[in-house]
Amino acid sequence: MKQPEKFQLRTETQEGRCIVYVSGELDLEVATQMRAAMAPLVELKDRELSLNLRDLKYIDSTGIGILVSVLKARHANQAPFTVEAIPPTIRKLFDMTGITPFITKQNQEQ
Amino acid sequence: MKATDELIKLQLPASAEYVDLVRVTLYGIAAKMGFSYEEIEDMKVAVSEACNNAVLHAYGNHPTGTTSQAPEEQPRMEVRFIKKQDALSIVVKDEGESFDALAVARQKSPMHGKSIDQLTAGGLGLYLMQALMDQVEVHSDAGTEVVLTKRLVRSEDTV
Numbered sequence: 001m002k003q004p005e006k007f008q009l010r011t012e013t014q015e016g017r018c019i020v021y022v023s024g025e026l027d028l029e030v031a032t033q034m035r036a037a038m039a040p041l042v043e044l045k046d047r048e049l050s051l052n053l054r055d056l057k058y059i060d061s062t063g064i065g066i067l068v069s070v071l072k073a074r075h076a077n078q079a080p081f082t083v084e085a086i087p088p089t090i091r092k093l094f095d096m097t098g099i100t101p102f103i104t105k106q107n108q109e110q
Numbered sequence: 111m112k113a114t115d116e117l118i119k120l121q122l123p124a125s126a127e128y129v130d131l132v133r134v135t136l137y138g139i140a141a142k143m144g145f146s147y148e149e150i151e152d153m154k155v156a157v158s159e160a161c162n163n164a165v166l167h168a169y170g171n172h173p174t175g176t177t178s179q180a181p182e183e184q185p186r187m188e189v190r191f192i193k194k195q196d197a198l199s200i201v202v203k204d205e206g207e208s209f210d211a212l213a214v215a216r217q218k219s220p221m222h223g224k225s226i227d228q229l230t231a232g233g234l235g236l237y238l239m240q241a242l243m244d245q246v247e248v249h250s251d252a253g254t255e256v257v258l259t260k261r262l263v264r265s266e267d268t269v
Binding site: 006021025027028029058060061062064066068071072075089093096097098099102108 | 126127129130133148151154155158159162165168171220221222223224226227229230231232235237238241242
């Protein structure tokens with residue numbers, strides 16, 4: 001059952017900003033990998049942290065739970081966290097669970 | 111089940127790495143029945159959530175599901191797809207300890223109107239199942255059985 005392309009994560013660091021690109025399926029199977037990858041980035045208080053979902057095909061409640069954990073940790077660190085390029089099928093789940101206003105830039109600036 | 115219903119049954123290890131196999135199977139069955147892309151996406155999420163619960167029960171909340179147990183001793187889950195005239199029911203059954211469905215249901219409507227400090231990372235699974243399916247039943251006897259049903263609205267019926 002090894003599928004190397006099931007889930008991929010790539011981090012791009014720009015000046016003052018760290019962008020994490022995830023692709024494939026973010027579910028229970030890869031939750032440990034995702035949590036481990038995000039843990040050190042959450043602590044970078046002097047940088048904006050963004051998660052780009054452009055190539056994400058699927059997310060489950062475990063994946064949404066990880067976003068909640070990151071959001072709370074960043075909030076505790078008083079550091080910004082946003083999620084960008086959310087595909088429509090995933091956006092629908094975010095709206096349903098109510099996480100959207102917490103992770104989209106537009107609403108944070110209001 | 112009625113005589114006209116058709117049954118497709120999957121028996122698989124209660125392990126996170128098999129949940130995507132259930133999604134692929136669901137896609138094949140639901141597409142053949144004539145469900146829309148959006149309906150299938152909804153069902154994929156709901157069925158995966160039910161399978162996640164089965165995996166988490168089986169492994170006492172250690173989600174990666176790798177154990178040193180012999181294959182015949184590893185926990186298993188069963189997924190039954192019941193094709194009806196006007197609906198698809200998916201039954202996900204595990205052998206783990208029964209979970210308190212009512213306690214989970216009380217965590218519904220997780221983040222609307224809350225502050226960041228009030229958010230919790232868990233408890234979204236059952237909420238999503240109920241939001242995405244037409245009917246959700248949870249039976250807890252020996253293990254837990256979740257029955258998810260989506261009605262099929264055929265275009266010729268809407269004339």
